[in-house]
Amino acid sequence: MSWRYALKNYVTSPETVNDDTxxxxxxxxxxxxxxxxxxxxxxxxxxxxxxLSRSHPxxxxxxxxxxxxxxxxxxxxxHIFRHFQEKFRIKKSDxxxxxxxxxxxxxxxxxxxxxxxxxxHSVPSMANLHIHVISKDFHSVRLKNKKHYNSFxxxxxxxxxxxxxxxxxxxxxxxIETTYLKEHDLLCCYCQRNFSNKFSLLKKHLxxxxxxxxxxx
Amino acid sequence: MSWRYALKNYVTSPETVNDDTxxxxxxxxxxxxxxxxxxxxxxxxxxxxxxLSRSHPxxxxxxxxxxxxxxxxxxxxxHIFRHFQEKFRIKKSDxxxxxxxxxxxxxxxxxxxxxxxxxxHSVPSMANLHIHVISKDFHSVRLKNKKHYNSFxxxxxxxxxxxxxxxxxxxxxxxIETTYLKEHDLLCCYCQRNFSNKFSLLKKHLxxxxxxxxxxx
DNA sequence: TATTCCGATAGTGAC
DNA sequence: GTCACTATCGGAATGAG
Ligand SMILES: Nc1ncnc2c1ncn2[C@@H]1O[C@H](COP(=O)(O)O)[C@@H](O)[C@H]1O
Ligand SMILES: Nc1ncnc2c1ncn2[C@@H]1O[C@H](COP(=O)(O)O)[C@@H](O)[C@H]1O
Ligand SMILES: [Zn+2]
Ligand SMILES: [Zn+2]
Numbered sequence: 001m002s003w004r005y006a007l008k009n010y011v012t013s014p015e016t017v018n019d020d021t022x023x024x025x026x027x028x029x030x031x032x033x034x035x036x037x038x039x040x041x042x043x044x045x046x047x048x049x050x051x052l053s054r055s056h057p058x059x060x061x062x063x064x065x066x067x068x069x070x071x072x073x074x075x076x077x078x079h080i081f082r083h084f085q086e087k088f089r090i091k092k093s094d095x096x097x098x099x100x101x102x103x104x105x106x107x108x109x110x111x112x113x114x115x116x117x118x119x120x121h122s123v124p125s126m127a128n129l130h131i132h133v134i135s136k137d138f139h140s141v142r143l144k145n146k147k148h149y150n151s152f153x154x155x156x157x158x159x160x161x162x163x164x165x166x167x168x169x170x171x172x173x174x175x176i177e178t179t180y181l182k183e184h185d186l187l188c189c190y191c192q193r194n195f196s197n198k199f200s201l202l203k204k205h206l207x208x209x210x211x212x213x214x215x216x217x
Numbered sequence: 218m219s220w221r222y223a224l225k226n227y228v229t230s231p232e233t234v235n236d237d238t239x240x241x242x243x244x245x246x247x248x249x250x251x252x253x254x255x256x257x258x259x260x261x262x263x264x265x266x267x268x269l270s271r272s273h274p275x276x277x278x279x280x281x282x283x284x285x286x287x288x289x290x291x292x293x294x295x296h297i298f299r300h301f302q303e304k305f306r307i308k309k310s311d312x313x314x315x316x317x318x319x320x321x322x323x324x325x326x327x328x329x330x331x332x333x334x335x336x337x338h339s340v341p342s343m344a345n346l347h348i349h350v351i352s353k354d355f356h357s358v359r360l361k362n363k364k365h366y367n368s369f370x371x372x373x374x375x376x377x378x379x380x381x382x383x384x385x386x387x388x389x390x391x392x393i394e395t396t397y398l399k400e401h402d403l404l405c406c407y408c409q410r411n412f413s414n415k416f417s418l419l420k421k422h423l424x425x426x427x428x429x430x431x432x433x434x
Numbered sequence: 435t436a437t438t439c440c441g442a443t444a445g446t447g448a449c
Numbered sequence: 450g451t452c453a454c455t456a457t458c459g460g461a462a463t464g465a466g
Contacts, residue, residue, distance in 0.1 A: 003448095003450055036451065125450045142451095146442085182443090200441065220436050220463065253436075342435045361437090363457085368435055394435060399458090417456060 007032075007128040011046050011053050023079065029072050031079075036142045038134065038152060040087075041080040045072050045131040053128045057120040058170070060129065061163045069131070073160065076133035077116055081108050084115075084135065088214040101213055118160040121151055122180075123173045131160070136189055139210040146199050147181045153189050156180035224249075224345040228263050228270050240296065246289050248296075253359040255351065255369060257304075258297040262289050262348040270345045274337040275387070277346065278380045286348070290377065293350035294333055298325050301332075301352065305431040318430055335377040338368055339397075340390045348377070353406055356427040363416050364398045370406050373397035 001008070010017065010032050014025035024031040027048065034042040047053055047069065052060060085105050104111050115136050124130070134152065143149060150156060156176060158165070170176055186195040186202045190209040195202040227234065227249050231242035241248040244265065251259040264270055264286065269277060302322050321328050332353050341347070351369065360366060367373060373393060375382070387393055403412040403419045407426040412419040 006450065144452095197442065223436060338435055340435045364435065373435070390435080398435065414457070 004125065004127040007044070007046060007126045007130060010044075011048050011050075011128050014048075024075065029069065031072065031076055034132075034134075037140050038143045038148055039137050039140055041083050041135040042140075043076045043079065043133045045069065045076055045133060047129055055129055057124060057129055057131075058122065058158065058163075058165055061120070063164070066160070066163065073118055073131065073133065077112055077118070078108075080116055080133065080135050081111050084111070087217060089217050091211075091213055091215050093212065117152065117157065119158050119163070120160075122156050122158050122170055123176050132157075137210050137214075138189060138206055143203070143206075146186060146197065149186060149199070149202065150181050150184050153187060154180040154184045221342065221344040224261070224263060224343045224347060227261075228265050228267075228345050231265075241292065246286065248289065248293055251349075251351075254357050255360045255365055256354050256357055258300050258352040259357075260293045260296065260350045262286065262293055262350060264346055272346055274341060274346055274348070275339065275375065275380075275382055278337070280381070283377070283380065290335055290348065290350065294329055294335070295325075297333055297350065297352050298328050301328070304434060306434050308428075308430055308432050310429065334369065334374065336375050336380070337377075339373050339375050339387055339393050349374075354427050354431075355406060355423055360420070360423075363403060363414065366403060366416070366419065367398045367401050370404065371397040371401045 010022060010030045014022045014030040014032075021032050021035065022030055023033060023043070025048075029048055030046045032044050032046065034044050052065075088105065090101055090103075090105055100114050104114060116133065117136055118131065118133050120131060132152075138149060138152070171179070186197065186199060187193070188195065188202065188205055188209065190206075190213075193205070195205070227239060227247045231239045231247040231249075238249050238252060239247055240250060240260070242265075246265055247263045249261050249263065251261050269282075305322065307318050307320075307322055317331050321331060333350065334353055335348065335350050337348060349369075355366060355369070388396070403414065403416060404410070405412065405419065405422060405426065407423075407430075410422070412422070
């Protein structure tokens with residue numbers, strides 16, 4: 001079986017997985033920790049119906065789908081919020097007047113609005129349908145290159161709220177990858193600073209950004 | 218002073234150079250060992266007249282110039298021939314029927330015809346006018362990239378015998394560089410095998426080629 | 435088409 | 450998609466009273 005089916009077991013037999021990858025499953029979905037998380041907290045929601053699992057996200061996610069899975073999305077979001085509440089404190093510093101961070105760990109709606117993204121990759125690599133639910137820190141040793149970062153911080157990522165696309169054209173897979181993953185500049189998701197193609201500099205900067213806002217409890 | 222003038226001292230004050238870089242000088246020229254030789258033997262002839270030294274080789278090398286410096290070219294060639302005679306023997310092998318190598322270290326004319334190239338780079342980096350006199354083995358640790366190799370093995374290198382150009386157009390510096398140094402495939406100068414852009418493979422192959430033809434005395 | 439350092443980009447093979 | 454490895458390609462600094 002090829003690597004494109006690396007998620008298949010989580011769909012067909014979540015109960016057989018021995019490690020702590022699977023955090024929830026029922027007849028409709030499995031919710032798992034991404035094995036190569038690109039942020040502090042990175043979950044995947046995998047519909048278990050084979051027909052759905054085989055489908056392309058931009059083709060299959062419609063109002064009915066969203067209604068059916070909305071509660072699982074909220075579940076995953078809650079998991080991320082709790083994880084941050086338990087692990088981190090917000091740092092208060094004089095030179096950071098940005099009110100975005102005030103009480104973010106006490107106000108779930110604010111946390112979600114500012115710090116969680118839910119959606120799909122416009123060109124998924126894994127064959128089994130999955131929805132990313134990820135914190136917007138991108139503070140992770142698994143974030144190793146431009147493609148990783150831009151897959152969550154450009155139009156390559158399609159938000160749950162922007163689905164369904166209602167026939168909006170996306171271009172070919174190759175065009176999408178070139179435009180968003182290769183050619184698109186690296187923009188810091190905290191401060192919008194442009195790092196051009198300097199991934200190493202962005203990595204160092206993300207480390208600073210994260211540590212300026214969060215500290216371990 | 219910038220790196221473009223790294224050769225200046227050899228022009229103005231060869232007598233002050235302490236190491237063995239300068240192998241000859243008089244009022245008209247300095248002949249030096251290239252400090253980053255791209256072959257076993259790589260010499261530079263530097264006219265010492267300031268007016269000449271400041272000039273671009275394709276603009277200043279005419280019949281009169283060639284006549285004036287021909288004897289120095291021959292001197293440099295002799296130096297290379299003697300160097301090979303003293304250091305190497307030609308290997309005789311059954312599977313190498315190529316007569317190019319027969320007696321090449323005993324017949325200077327043949328050696329020069331087949332194994333020495335004299336000329337200039339169409340876009341020199343060093344500001345002081347210099348003529349390359351180099352053995353055609355390209356067996357050197359200083360030969361480190363495609364640019365190095367192609368600068369001696371494509372139209373980027375203009376042979377002494379092809380000068381003056383008599384108004385032949387060369388394109389802009391940038392065009393020359395793109396065509397000959399970046400885009401031009403790597404071709405083995407011994408057997409013409411095409412190495413595309415695989416410089417590392419070419420390096421290993423050049424090592425084999427050299428060792429198949431030469432051995433230390 | 436100076437050198438050197440560093441990093442971005444690209445292709446490979448993985449049972 | 451991952452990782453490890455190799456190699457190609459690309460920019461920046463280069464000095465110094
Ligand atoms: N074996 C695996 N187990 C869990 N997650 C994986 C595995 N292999 C890859 N992933 C993740 O699956 C996601 C697939 O993303 P994509 O197909 O681009 O939407 C990536 O975030 C990978 O890190
Ligand atoms: N400091 C130096 N002393 C002697 N030769 C040098 C020095 N720096 C560079 N070179 C050589 O000068 C040559 C300049 O070649 P080019 O300007 O391309 O015709 C190259 O072959 C270099 O290896
Ligand atoms: Zn930032
Ligand atoms: Zn060859």
